[in-house]
Amino acid sequence: xxxxxxxxxxxxxxxxxxxxxxxxxxxxxxxxxxxxxxxxxxxxxxxxxxxxxxxxxxxxxxxxxxxxxxxxxxxxxxxxxxxxxxxxxxxxxxxxxxxxxxxxxxxxxxxxxxxxxxxxxxxxxxxxxxxxxxxxxxxxxxxxxxxxxxxxxxxxxxxxxxxxxxxxxxxxxxxxxxxxxxxxxxxxxxxxxxxxxxxxxxxxxxxxxxxxxxxxxxxxxxxxxxxxxxxxxxxxxxxxxxxxxxxxxxxxxxxxxxxxxxxxxxxxxxxxxxxxxxxxxxxxxxxxxxxxxxxxxxxxxxxxxxxxxxxxxxxxxxxxxxxxxxxxxxxxxxxxxxxxxxxxxxxxxxxxxxxxxxxxxxxxxxxxxxxxxxxxxxxxxxxxxxxxxxxxxxxxxxxxxxxxxxxxxxxxxxxxxxxxxxxxxxxxxxxxxxxxxxxxxxxxxxxxxxxxxxxxxxxxxxxxxxxxxxxxxxxxxxxxxxxxxxxxxxxxxxxxxxxxxxxxxxxxxxxxxxxxxx
RNA sequence: GCUCCCGUGGUGUAGUCCGGUCAAGCAUUUCGGCCUUUCGAGCCGGGGAACCCGGGUUCAAAUCCCGGCGGGAGCACCA
Numbered sequence: 001x002x003x004x005x006x007x008x009x010x011x012x013x014x015x016x017x018x019x020x021x022x023x024x025x026x027x028x029x030x031x032x033x034x035x036x037x038x039x040x041x042x043x044x045x046x047x048x049x050x051x052x053x054x055x056x057x058x059x060x061x062x063x064x065x066x067x068x069x070x071x072x073x074x075x076x077x078x079x080x081x082x083x084x085x086x087x088x089x090x091x092x093x094x095x096x097x098x099x100x101x102x103x104x105x106x107x108x109x110x111x112x113x114x115x116x117x118x119x120x121x122x123x124x125x126x127x128x129x130x131x132x133x134x135x136x137x138x139x140x141x142x143x144x145x146x147x148x149x150x151x152x153x154x155x156x157x158x159x160x161x162x163x164x165x166x167x168x169x170x171x172x173x174x175x176x177x178x179x180x181x182x183x184x185x186x187x188x189x190x191x192x193x194x195x196x197x198x199x200x201x202x203x204x205x206x207x208x209x210x211x212x213x214x215x216x217x218x219x220x221x222x223x224x225x226x227x228x229x230x231x232x233x234x235x236x237x238x239x240x241x242x243x244x245x246x247x248x249x250x251x252x253x254x255x256x257x258x259x260x261x262x263x264x265x266x267x268x269x270x271x272x273x274x275x276x277x278x279x280x281x282x283x284x285x286x287x288x289x290x291x292x293x294x295x296x297x298x299x300x301x302x303x304x305x306x307x308x309x310x311x312x313x314x315x316x317x318x319x320x321x322x323x324x325x326x327x328x329x330x331x332x333x334x335x336x337x338x339x340x341x342x343x344x345x346x347x348x349x350x351x352x353x354x355x356x357x358x359x360x361x362x363x364x365x366x367x368x369x370x371x372x373x374x375x376x377x378x379x380x381x382x383x384x385x386x387x388x389x390x391x392x393x394x395x396x397x398x399x400x401x402x403x404x405x406x407x408x409x410x411x412x413x414x415x416x417x418x419x420x421x422x423x424x425x426x427x428x429x430x431x432x433x434x435x436x437x438x439x440x441x442x443x444x445x446x447x448x449x450x451x452x453x454x455x456x457x458x459x460x461x462x463x464x465x466x467x468x469x470x471x472x473x474x475x476x477x478x479x480x481x482x483x484x485x486x487x488x489x490x491x492x493x494x495x496x497x498x499x500x501x502x503x504x505x506x507x508x509x510x511x512x513x514x515x516x517x518x
Numbered sequence: 519g520c521u522c523c524c525g526u527g528g529u530g531u532a533g534u535c536c537g538g539u540c541a542a543g544c545a546u547u548u549c550g551g552c553c554u555u556u557c558g559a560g561c562c563g564g565g566g567a568a569c570c571c572g573g574g575u576u577c578a579a580a581u582c583c584c585g586g587c588g589g590g591a592g593c594a595c596c597a
Contacts, residue, residue, distance in 0.1 A: 379556080
């Protein structure tokens with residue numbers, strides 16, 4: 001049965017075992033997310049993605065993004081984009097990233113229903129800080145951080161904790177108006193000093209920072225910390241389900257204390273594991289450093305795992321989505337193998353990717369004894385003959401014609417051995433060394449080459465084919481020859497360079513493509 | 519050290535909540551075959567895990583209980 005053609009095999013299955021096809025279909029549809037918890041507790045499902053705009057989105061960010069988007073759509077809810085840009089000093093936001101992140105999300109196919117920027121919301125955070133101070137749920141702590149740490153480690157309160165609300169509010173005003181210098185005072189949320197996890201004890205909520213903010217300048221000198229602004233916003237924006245990395249586990253516990261103080265229900269939380277990629281840098285700080293010092297070409301450098309780099313390499317957003325859905329919202333760290341994501345991508349692009357030849361590092365092969373001129377017609381896609389062919393006229397002079405083949409293929413040319421120049425002719429190598437390599441015409445039938453177990457190699461006409469570049473995943477540039485037809489391709493088009501792999505056309509002329517995968 | 523999470527083939531995942539139909543499904547990887555001008559693509563097929571270890575409950579455990587071991591995350595006036 002294996003010797004049948006694929007068509008015949010397919011027909012056999014369709015006619016005799018249709019149930020096999022049904023099973024396949026059912027399994028493909030099964031890729032669904034598990035249902036969300038406590039749906040009845042919320043007026044509507046709202047998820048949020050809350051990045052710091054201090055770098056480009058990467059494959060690791062895509063995991064919570066896809067889950068948030070999928071759930072929002074699944075339940076007719078909202079996807080909220082919230083920029084958490086409240087730490088200009090430690091994680092300075094990059095102004096261009098505010099729009100770049102939206103672009104990346106849209107490319108991923110995410111529907112953004114609401115959008116917020118935390119640095120616009122300082123008055124809101126101040127309002128709640130004051131209310132908590134007035135209610136004795138928070139306090140302004142002027143202890144040195146080392147001293148405070150010693151106290152909370154021993155489950156002991158610091159002197160500031162028990163001061164009356166009036167004093168807390170007086171201190172608060174001093175934080176705002178400059179009475180305290182940076183580092184002299186911090187607002188803490190009261191929790192349980194005997195909580196088993198020291199990290200949740202009286203955590204800091206707001207601090208003084210006079211570093212200029214790229215959007216707000218020096219308008220504010222008191223800034224909220226992550227847990228404070230995040231916990232408030234999640235409630236204020238009606239977030240029902242929080243999906244985020246499991247590194248936020250302790251933060252969930254911290255934030256519940258604030259919700260309790262304010263009499264709010266905490267959102268449902270799903271902590272997902274960190275997602276790694278075996279190739280491609282995912283660390284935002286590493287990327288930023290590398291870009292600043294010139295190691296990387298930019299946020300879309302092919303060595304990076306950013307969404308824009310993957311996009312430039314021709315990864316389809318659907319492939320990322322499918323991969324994330326396949327991994328699922330689990331708390332374990334996973335390392336996605338590039339093979340896996342590439343396989344997903346290949347499935348998507350293979351049918352539409354037309355075939356071309358790219359001869360890397362070309363060397364000349366001079367063939368003699370060619371009986372006459374003919375045109376090699378190579379299908380743009382073997383499964384879609386209706387798309388037409390790429391034609392190369394082979395016009396020998398005195399029976400001689402020169403082909404360009406990749407230097408990498410030279411080891412396939414053994415003196416006396418047969419080689420098939422794909423779609424053109426079979427030749428027998430005369431002399432494999434020296435330039436040009438000498439070979440003689442043997443015939444046109446590919447079957448003869450197959451029977452002789454001859455290597456099949458691709459080629460281009462020597463001397464007339466335009467140059468082109470393929471940027472590889474390690475940012476190395478492979479230079480060679482491309483088919484003239486490639487110069488008419490639109491940037492963004494996915495193609496397959498036969499025997500090399502799938503590539504995305506980056507620019508048509510001069511021709512540059514980015515290598516995606518095999 | 520402390521707090522929390524997790525442990526199915528090389529990799530990722532299904533099944534674990536509601537024990538049996540699971541000597542464990544799928545994808546990838548790997549190997550082999552096929553492809554009537556074309557491949558490292560495609561199509562078909564094969565190989566690969568007794569479900570971290572030990573004990574317990576049960577007629578029956580990957581699935582429940584206990585103990586080990588292993589891995590991960592967090593313990594910032596970052597997010």
